[in-house]
Amino acid sequence: xxxxxxxxxxxxxxxxxxxxxxxxxxxxxxxxxxxxxxxxxxxxxxxxxxxxxxxxxxxxxxxxxxxxxxxxxxxxxxxxxxxxxxxxxxxxxxxxxxxxxxxxxxxxxxxxxxxxxxxxxxxxxxxxxxxxxxxxxxxxxxxxxxxxxxxxxxxxxxxxxxxxxxxxxxxxxxxxxxxxxxxxxxxxxxxxxxxxxxxxxxxxxxxxxxxxxxxxxxxxxxxxxxxxxxxxxxxxxxxxxxxxxxxxxxxxxxxxxxxxxxxxxxxxxxxxxxxxxxxxxxxxxxxxxxxxxxxxxxxxxxxxxxxxxxxxxxxxxxxxxxxxxxxxxxxxxxxxxxxxxxxxxxxxxxxxxxxxxxxxxxxxxxxxxxxxxxxxxxxxxxxxxxxxxxxxxxxxxxxxxxxxxxxxxxxxxxxxxxxxxxxxxxxxxxxxxxxxxxxxxxxxxxxxxxxxxxxxxxxxxxxxxxxxxxxxxxxxxxxxxxxxxxxxxxxxxxxxxxxxxxxxxxxxxxxxxxxxxxxxxxxxxxxxxxxxxxxxxxxxxxxxxxxx
Amino acid sequence: xxxxxxxxxxxxxxxxxxxxxxxxxxxxxxxxxxxxxxxxxxxxxxxxxxxxxxxxxxxxxxxxxxxxxxxxxxxxxxxxxxxxxxxxxxxxxxxxxxxxxxxxxxxxxxxxxxxxxxxxxxxxxxxxxxxxxxxxxxxxxxxxxxxxxxxxxxxxxxxxxxxxxxxxxxxxxxxxxxxxxxxxxxxxxxxxxxxxxxxxxxxxxxxxxxxxxxxxxxxxxxxxxxxxxxxxxxxxxxxxxxxxxxxxxxxxxxxxxxxxxxxxxxxxxxxxxxxxxxxxxxxxxxxxxxxxxxxxxxxxxxxxxxxxxxxxxxxxxxxxxxxxxxxxxxxxxxxxxxxxxxxxxxxxxxxxxxxxxxxxxxxxxxxxxxxxxxxxxxxxxxxxxxxxxxxxxxxxxxxxxxxxxxxxxxxxxxxxxxxxxxxxxxxxxxxxxxxxxxxxxxxx
Numbered sequence: 001x002x003x004x005x006x007x008x009x010x011x012x013x014x015x016x017x018x019x020x021x022x023x024x025x026x027x028x029x030x031x032x033x034x035x036x037x038x039x040x041x042x043x044x045x046x047x048x049x050x051x052x053x054x055x056x057x058x059x060x061x062x063x064x065x066x067x068x069x070x071x072x073x074x075x076x077x078x079x080x081x082x083x084x085x086x087x088x089x090x091x092x093x094x095x096x097x098x099x100x101x102x103x104x105x106x107x108x109x110x111x112x113x114x115x116x117x118x119x120x121x122x123x124x125x126x127x128x129x130x131x132x133x134x135x136x137x138x139x140x141x142x143x144x145x146x147x148x149x150x151x152x153x154x155x156x157x158x159x160x161x162x163x164x165x166x167x168x169x170x171x172x173x174x175x176x177x178x179x180x181x182x183x184x185x186x187x188x189x190x191x192x193x194x195x196x197x198x199x200x201x202x203x204x205x206x207x208x209x210x211x212x213x214x215x216x217x218x219x220x221x222x223x224x225x226x227x228x229x230x231x232x233x234x235x236x237x238x239x240x241x242x243x244x245x246x247x248x249x250x251x252x253x254x255x256x257x258x259x260x261x262x263x264x265x266x267x268x269x270x271x272x273x274x275x276x277x278x279x280x281x282x283x284x285x286x287x288x289x290x291x292x293x294x295x296x297x298x299x300x301x302x303x304x305x306x307x308x309x310x311x312x313x314x315x316x317x318x319x320x321x322x323x324x325x326x327x328x329x330x331x332x333x334x335x336x337x338x339x340x341x342x343x344x345x346x347x348x349x350x351x352x353x354x355x356x357x358x359x360x361x362x363x364x365x366x367x368x369x370x371x372x373x374x375x376x377x378x379x380x381x382x383x384x385x386x387x388x389x390x391x392x393x394x395x396x397x398x399x400x401x402x403x404x405x406x407x408x409x410x411x412x413x414x415x416x417x418x419x420x421x422x423x424x425x426x427x428x429x430x431x432x433x434x435x436x437x438x439x440x441x442x443x444x445x446x447x448x449x450x451x452x453x454x455x456x457x458x459x460x461x462x463x464x465x466x467x468x469x470x471x472x473x474x475x476x477x478x479x480x481x482x483x484x485x486x487x488x489x490x491x492x493x494x495x496x497x498x499x500x501x502x503x504x505x506x507x508x509x510x511x512x513x514x515x516x517x518x519x520x521x522x523x524x525x526x527x528x529x530x531x532x533x534x535x536x537x538x539x540x541x542x543x544x545x546x547x548x
Numbered sequence: 549x550x551x552x553x554x555x556x557x558x559x560x561x562x563x564x565x566x567x568x569x570x571x572x573x574x575x576x577x578x579x580x581x582x583x584x585x586x587x588x589x590x591x592x593x594x595x596x597x598x599x600x601x602x603x604x605x606x607x608x609x610x611x612x613x614x615x616x617x618x619x620x621x622x623x624x625x626x627x628x629x630x631x632x633x634x635x636x637x638x639x640x641x642x643x644x645x646x647x648x649x650x651x652x653x654x655x656x657x658x659x660x661x662x663x664x665x666x667x668x669x670x671x672x673x674x675x676x677x678x679x680x681x682x683x684x685x686x687x688x689x690x691x692x693x694x695x696x697x698x699x700x701x702x703x704x705x706x707x708x709x710x711x712x713x714x715x716x717x718x719x720x721x722x723x724x725x726x727x728x729x730x731x732x733x734x735x736x737x738x739x740x741x742x743x744x745x746x747x748x749x750x751x752x753x754x755x756x757x758x759x760x761x762x763x764x765x766x767x768x769x770x771x772x773x774x775x776x777x778x779x780x781x782x783x784x785x786x787x788x789x790x791x792x793x794x795x796x797x798x799x800x801x802x803x804x805x806x807x808x809x810x811x812x813x814x815x816x817x818x819x820x821x822x823x824x825x826x827x828x829x830x831x832x833x834x835x836x837x838x839x840x841x842x843x844x845x846x847x848x849x850x851x852x853x854x855x856x857x858x859x860x861x862x863x864x865x866x867x868x869x870x871x872x873x874x875x876x877x878x879x880x881x882x883x884x885x886x887x888x889x890x891x892x893x894x895x896x897x898x899x900x901x902x903x904x905x906x907x908x909x910x911x912x913x914x915x916x917x918x919x920x921x922x923x924x925x926x927x928x929x930x931x932x933x934x935x936x937x938x939x940x941x942x943x944x945x946x947x948x949x950x951x952x953x954x955x956x957x958x959x960x961x962x963x964x965x966x967x968x969x970x971x972x973x974x975x976x977x978x979x980x981x982x983x984x985x986x987x988x989x990x991x992x
Contacts, residue, residue, distance in 0.1 A: 032763070035771040060722070062715050063701045065669070074711065077770075079777035081714045082691055082784035089785060090730075093749065143762075151755050155748060172752040176759055177778050183763075265700050267814040271857040359815075359853070360860025382651050382668075531768075 030197060033530040034184030036075040036489045039064060041252055043180075045212035047095060050134040051108060055098050059091035068491035069373060070482060071256050076489035080180060092174030099170055100163040113162040119153035120162055128152065128169055135179045137214055138199040138222070148172060182207070186530030194530040198222030201233070201528050208487040208522070209240035211252035230523065237522045241515060247293055250514070253486055254292045257479070258346070259374060260285045262355040268436055269360040275320055276354075276436045283317045284350035284437070290332065291346060296514040303476055303512045307345040307375075308466040310337040321350055321437055342432050342439055344463040347371065350437035357435035364404070364427025371426045375469075377478035377492060380419050402443045404428055425452040429465040476512045480504045484521060499526045591906050591913050592687070593942040594835050595680045595969050596843040597660070598893050598918040599705050601652065601852030602867050602925040604934045605883035607876075609890075610638050611950050615989075618950040623887050626894035627936075630901060632948040633911060634938035635990050637961055640953035641931040643980035652850035652864075655930040655958075656921040660705060662959045662977035671707040672978075676917070676962045678708055680969050681842040689731065689791045691784050692842035693834060695723060697824050697892065698854075699813030706844040708777055716846065720808040720826045727834035731788075734804055735796035735837060742793045750789050757782050802836045802903060805829075815854045815862075817888050820847065824892040828899035836903050836910055847892050850921035854885055867925035879926070893918050897938055915941035917965055935961050937990070941968040946990050957981045964990065 038046065040061040047057050062084035067073035080088065099108045109127055113120035128148045132140035140148075148169040156165030173179055182203050189195040196204065199214075202222040206214040214222070218236060226232030240246065255261065263285060268276040290313040295301045314335045319326035322343075324335070337343040346352060347367075356370040357363050372378040429452040434440050441448055450461040459468050469475065477500075484500050485492035503520045510516030521527055604610075608623035618636070620628060627634065642658035650657075650668040657665040663672040677692055685691040696703040696716035704716040717723040733740060760779050767775060808830070813823055824847065831843055848854050852863040861869065863885035870879040900911035916938040923932040935958070940947050945968050953960065959977035964986040966973050975984040 030766070032767040032771060035767065035774055060715065063713065065702065065711060067711075077711050077774075079710075079712050079774035080781050081708065081712055081777070082781040082788075083694065083715050085778070085781035085785050086690075086788065089749065089753070093752075141762075144759075147755050147758060151751060155751070168748055168752050171749075172755040175752065176756050177763060177775065178759060180778075185766075265702070267816060267853075267855070269816070269855060269857050269860065272860065358860060358865060359855050359862055360858075 028188050030185045030187050031194075032183055033186040033194065033196075034076065034182070034200070034489060036182040036184070037062070037064075037078050037080065038180055038182065039071070039075060039252075041211055042207060042213075045210075045248070046135075049212050049215070050131065051095065051099055052104070055095055055104070057091060057095065059094070060087045062087075066259070068485060068493040069257075069259075069377065069379070070486055070492060071261065072486045073489060073491050075182075080177075085175070088180060089171075089175045092171045093167075095174055096167045096171035100167045105163065109163070109166065116162050117160050118162060119156040119165060121149055121153055123162070124149045124152040124156075124166060124169065127166060128173075131170060132173055133219060134213065135173050136176075137182070137203045137219070144178075184530070194532050195525070196528045196530050198225060198227040200530075201227040202236075204487060204528065205233075205236060205240060205522060208249060208253070208483075209237075209518070210243070210245040210249040212245075212248070234519075234523060237519055241518060247297060250293065250297060251289050253483060254289055255285070256486060257374070257482055258288060258292075258351065259355065259370070260288065260351060263351070266355060267359055268354070272360045273434075273436045273438075275438075277317075279317050280321060280350065280436070281354075283315050284321075284354065286315075286332070287313050287318055288346060288349050288351040291349070294334075300513050300515060303479060303514055303517075304470050305345075307347065307469050307475070308463075309345055310339070310341070310343060311335075312337065312343075312349065318350065323439065342461055342463065345466040347430060347465065348433065348437075348462045353430065353433045353437035354435065360435060362431060362433065362435050364424050364431060365420065366427070367430050368423030368425070368427035372423060375478060376472075376474045377481060378422075378474075379493065380423060383416070383419070402431075402446050402448065404431060404449055425454050426465060428452050429459065429461055432461060473508070476507055477504050480507050480517055480521070483517065484527070487521065487527060499529075502526075591942065592684070592838070592841055593944075593969060594841045594843070594910070594914040595677060595684065595941075595965070596845065596914065596916045597675075597677050597705070598845050598847065598896055598916060599656070599850075600847040600889040600893065600918075600920050601850040601854075602863050602882075602885065602889075603920045603922045604886045604890070605878045606924065606932075607878045608883055608887070609636075609934060611636070614950045614952050616948055623883070623890055626887075626891040627897065630894070630897050630911070630938065633901070633940070634897070634936050635945070635947055636950040637935040637937065637987070638950065638952050639932050639955060640935065640958040640961060641955045642933060642958045644930065645979040645981075649928060649930060651928045652921045652925075654921075655923075655933050656705060656850050656919070658930070658981055659919045659933065659935070659958045659962065661709075662962055662981055664979060664981060670711050671709050674709045675705065675707050675844075676965065677706050677842050677844050678714075680966060680971065683971055684969060685840070685842045686787055687791065688838050688840045689788050690726075690840040691787070692844060693717070693723075693726065693831065693840045695827050695831060695843070695845045697813075697820060697827055697845065697847045698815045698849075699823075700849065703846045703849050704844065705846055708780070710773075712777065714844070716844075717827075719813050720811055720823065720830060723827060723830050723834075724805075724807050727830060727837075727839045728804055731792055732804075732839070733792065733796040736804070740795050746789050746792045750786065753782055753786055753789070757786075797838055802833050804837070805833065815848060817854055817856050817885075820854060820892055821888070821895075825895040825899065828896040831896075832899040832903050832910055835900075835914070836905065845896060847889055852885065852889075852925075854888065856884070864925070870926075872926075882925075889920075893936070900939070911939045913942045914939040915945070915965055915968055917961065919961075931955060933958060937961065937965065941965075944968040944970075944992055946992055949990055951987055951989050953987075956985070957983050959983045960985055960987055967991070 044057050047055055062081060064071045064074045098104055110130060111123040111126050113123045129140060129145060151172060152165035152169035155168050156162045184200040185197050186194040187197050199222045202214040202218040206212060206218055221227045221232055221236055263281040295306060295309060296303060312335050313332050315332050316326050356366040369380045372380060429450050431448050432439055432450050452459060454468050457468055459465060480503055481495055481500050482492045485495050503524055506520035507517040604623055609621050611618040611621055613619060642655040644654050644664045647664045647666055650665060653668050654664055657671055660675040661671050661673040665672050681691045692706060694704045694706050694714050694716035696718050699718045701715060701718050704713040706714040717726055763775055764772060808826055811823055812819055834840060855862040866882040870882050872879055897911060900914055901909045903910040905913055918936040920933060923929045957977060957980060959981045960983050963976040963983055967986050977983055
């Protein structure tokens with residue numbers, strides 16, 4: 001009976017709660033110009049920052065996909081499916097239940113209701129406003145607030161528990177599109193273009209620098225209008241960059257840039273590579289991120305050195321793959337490969353070598369394609385549909401015994417050559433490394449030839465490759481372009497060069513130091529530029545038409 | 549006080565429906581729950597898809613004769629026990645018209661949406677399972693259930709259109725939890741009560757849905773479509789909750805299993821052969837207990853990276869790199885992977901056929917479209933893509949036949965499936981894939 005009474009009261013109490021804002025859009029009224037689905041890490045970090053790290057977040061996140069080299073770009077094209085919402089709703093309820101449970105209540109519910117057994121609109125208003133601001137990344141509208149307070153009150157009355165009401169009101173915000181998507185609102189900038197409003201700017205900065213929701217200082221800067229002013233932005237950028245949380249933000253970007261998520265989709269053949277396991281994959285990702293953070297942020301080094309540095313970090317499982325002694329205390333230690341180790345730069349770390357190989361053997365082509373895509377922003381078109389690869393496969397061919405010999409034989413066909421001459425030299429110079437990144441000098445009993453040439457320059461092995469690529473300005477320009485695309489949620493391949501030109505110049509002048517790039521990027525008006533509003537369609541647009 | 553009419557109607561209707569349904573159902577069910585047919589209430593017909601990448605081996609799967617009694621082919625040996633219960637469909641073609649042949653994508657997307665895709669990895673329109681689920685998927689907890697047998701969360705070929713996919717379950721424990729974890733109501737238990745938590749969640753969703761109008765007012769066209777998708781998901785979830793407030797019906801004599809052990813999930817053939825039957829069995833029980841009427845199971849991605857331990861070639865790689873053996877007339881290593889794929893499909897069919905329902909089996913009350921992305925993967929060919937329709941859709945299709953499509957469009961298969969599932973359609977597809985010709989040879 002209790003359940004029925006409860007639902008009846010909920011039903012009656014909720015009527016007419018929310019009046020949608022009936023603003024009539026004029027040409028200059030604020031418009032939503034961006035809708036970016038939170039990534040898993042953005043979601044998790046937001047919850048931890050708003051409610052504390054001991055709030056557990058357990059559930060399944062919708063998969064993202066790589067667009068123009070970045071998962072972040074898909075946040076601007078993907079939506080939430082029925083199964084996805086089912087999971088988000090369960091997570092929302094679980095989080096809300098933890099907020100009001102006896103363990104967390106005192107710390108997270110800022111007021112005490114007059115009676116715990118009855119509604120208290122004043123206390124509910126206070127809590128819902130506080131978390132509404134944090135979750136929606138802007139203050140709640142009166143309608144949004146009233147709707148939630150009413151829901152809390154109705155359920156509190158019927159259940160006889162203030163906190164039960166609060167739980168469902170909080171849950172309704174955690175499951176709302178305004179939390180699950182970063183809703184970016186733009187306003188006219190006074191010069192005929194559109195630009196993000198203060199709250200949109202706060203979120204863009206926060207998610208780029210810290211991979212999380214804006215903190216109180218950023219939201220305050222948005223509220224006061226400080227973020228509409230370059231000096232105000234610069235002040236916040238300095239603050240964001242001065243925090244150790246910058247490492248979290250850059251780890252997220254580096255993971256996306258280097259496609260480290262690719263590990264989740266690969267398997268290695270355990271009968272050929274018994275050393276490989278999920279532990280190796282996890283450790284390899286950590287190694288690469290530590291290398292990047294150390295070089296670019298701790299040492300404030302030249303980004304291009306990523307291609308030649310022998311300095312890295314290893315743990316026990318990686319020491320086994322790299323075949324170096326592990327006789328250290330502690331889990332991770334800095335390590336410098338010997339000069340004659342053949343290792344040089346991130347291209348010779350387990351991440352790159354293993355992610356872009358087959359389960360049972362190396363692939364110069366995969367590695368070359370990945371390098372050009374990731375580091376040079378030069379994706380390779382799909383091969384012709386009817387291409388014949390027979391010769392590459394015949395590992396028993398009496399004259400073509402190594403991958404190199406077979407690949408070169410195949411790549412002499414003119415239609416294949418255009419891409420292979422572009423990609424293979426990079427991969428062939430990495431042939432000293434097997435499918436999981438182990439070093440080798442022979443294949444099928446024949447010495448591996450790791451000589452190669454790029455744009456007329458000959459070199460040998462990974463060391464030579466790193467040096468050949470180090471001074472190519474395409475790599476830092478590509479890196480800057482992808483950072484811009486990552487920050488604004490765009491397809492990097494479609495970002496016009498003019499939008500990043502000044503930033504790239506500043507990066508070069510600053511010796512390719514990532515902190516210089518970050519500052520230049522966030523300080524450029526293009527970082528907050530918004531597309532002009534699309535004309536509203538006269539009728540409802542069919543999904544399949546609109547998405548194309 | 550102004551009442552939110554939508555919310556009130558839904559809540560009251562569902563509440564009262566749930567309460568009224570109890571005595572009615574109680575009188576019609578006998579002790580064993582076998583009386584469904586006797587109550588006059590039809591056993592539902594389910595629809596599912598099974599996708600595998602890189603096709604089959606023509607020499608090994610394609611019979612020379614058509615119609616009934618066609619010759620057994622070695623690549624289909626695992627399906628032999630069910631030969632009378634499925635139709636083999638060969639020779640149908642995916643037309644790409646003036647669009648690119650997106651390798652390993654165009655064939656897949658054309659079969660599932662009726663449209664040759666205009667970009668890689670995107671669907672021009674919703675997939676057929678969702679179209680069918682729009683009609684038959686609403687009396688169940690889940691509109692559809694997706695499974696990625698190889699454990700990759702991106703391997704689902706079910707979509708409402710565009711780049712989004714309906715996310716798959718990626719482990720047997722994940723599938724178990726979805727179907728039989730929180731929210732599941734065991735129909736064999738006598739003490740069923742509506743869960744007040746569900747009602748409260750309904751009120752939460754109602755408030756969430758109220759954001760719609762305000763958001764839609766100030767958003768551009770492409771984001772509007774994405775918001776539409778979000779709010780469609782809200783409606784689907786409301787439906788799920790409505791179902792959870794109804795007394796569960798006992799559809800079949802099945803025992804709800806315990807949570808399966810954690811299993812390794814990847815693309816190694818021995819692993820796939822171990823996990824696929826577990827996925828299939830859980831799915832079949834989920835279908836039999838009305839958790840969903842629609843499912844999609846993907847064995848692998850289209851550019852199939854299934855591999856055999858010890859052999860350094862993955863399936864996809866082998867299709868391109870292995871020579872056609874002139875004596876045999878096919879690629880020996882590649883063809884084995886196609887055979888393994890059919891063996892995994894046979895596990896799904898077996899699981900469906902093992903569950904008795906009314907006077908037949910769950911398979912008899914299902915229609916499963918098994919399809920792939922290419923005919924001859926070496927060349928990414930999309931003419932003659934092999935497909936299978938398994939189950940008779942509760943007697944609406946004849947089975948046991950081999951039909952050769954004569955290079956007519958692959959959408960004839962999808963159109964036939966929709967008609968068999970009771971959808972009021974007389975044509976399907978676009979461009980050269982537009983058809984108004986179902987496969988009459990298999991229609992009753």
